[in-house]
Amino acid sequence: MNRKTITRCASCDGFGWFEADLSGVTEECDWCGGAGYVYHEAGRDSVIPKADYAAAADELEALELERLRELGYQGVAKKPWQQRIRKDTQLGRNPYSKTDED
Numbered sequence: 246m247n248r249k250t251i252t253r254c255a256s257c258d259g260f261g262w263f264e265a266d267l268s269g270v271t272e273e274c275d276w277c278g279g280a281g282y283v284y285h286e287a288g289r290d291s292v293i294p295k296a297d298y299a300a301a302a303d304e305l306e307a308l309e310l311e312r313l314r315e316l317g318y319q320g321v322a323k324k325p326w327q328q329r330i331r332k333d334t335q336l337g338r339n340p341y342s343k344t345d346e347d
C-alpha cells in the first residue's frame with residue numbers, strides 16, 4: 246500500500262485560489278479544490294477529501310505555516326475555514342465543528 250503524502254498544490258502554490266483580476270475576484274483552484282494542498286501518491290496528485298481534513302489538519306497546518314514563513318509572514322496560520330475568502334464555500338466550514346449543516 247502506497248503511503249499518501251500531503252504536498253503543496255503545484256497549481257496554486259498553496260493558496261487554494263487565484264485572483265482573477267484586480268477587482269479582487271477570486272477563483273477556487275480546481276487542482277486542489279481550494280485546499281491549497283493535495284495528496285501525492287504514486288506520482289499522482291489528488292484532491293484531499295473534506296472528510297479527511299480533520300485527520301490531516303496537523304499536517305496541513307504545519308505545511309501552511311511553512312508556506313507562510315516562506316512568504317515572510319510571522320503570524321499564526323489561519324485554517325482554511327477561518328479565511329474570509331473561503332466563507333460560504335465548502336472549505337468555509339470547520340471540519341471540527343460538531344454541527345453539520347448538511
Ligand SMILES: [Zn+2]
Pocket residue numbers: 254255256257258259260261262274275276277278279280281282
Ligand atoms: Zn491548488
